[in-house]
Amino acid sequence: MQRCTFPKPTRWLVLLLLVILPAGCGEKRPVRVPVSGQVLIDGKPLGLGFIRFVPADARASGGPIGPDGRFTLTCYDGEDGAVVGTHRIEVAAGEDLGERTKRWHAPKKYADVATSGLTQEITGPTDALVVELTWDGGAPFVEQFQPEPGMEGIFK
Secondary structure, eight states: OOOOOOOHHHHHHHHHHHHHHHHOSOOOOOOEEOEEEEEEETTEEOOSOEEEEEESSSOOEEEEOOTTSEEEOBSSSTTOOEESEEEEEEEEOEEEEETTEEEESSOGGGGSHHHHOEEEEEOSOEEEEEEEEOOTTOOOEEEEOOOOTTOGGGGO
16 A cells, blocks of 8 residues: 655645635625714704615615714724715614604604615715705604504504
8 A cells, every 4th residue: 555645845735725725714895994974964963863874786884873973884893984985875863762652853764775865975084974964944753653453452
């Protein structure tokens, strides 16, 4: 019986490949840039809510809106920001008051990228982005939700 042997440098290379290959290189994530800024409604800071930037071909980034209207975008972890490019934006500023009651601090249209009409081009890192909303003559309001037919007893 003949024994198969590899030269020592080749053995180390084979061993290294056997260790590295199963682990892989991790998920391929697009390059992101730090993005933060402020949300204003009729010129004043929006004091609560959540903002989300949605690019056409990458994972969305988002973050909570603080009492001063400031936000920092993140996608995967920490403050990794957003991809460079054009983003549709949604700002959800509804405060739950109970199981079937919500106070809206910004118009509901902003809470969905399909209706918000907001877009932003991200060209590089920024901490001075301003997202401007307007009530357009409206004001914060409380919405009462009715249970769906057949579901009335669930909310008691």
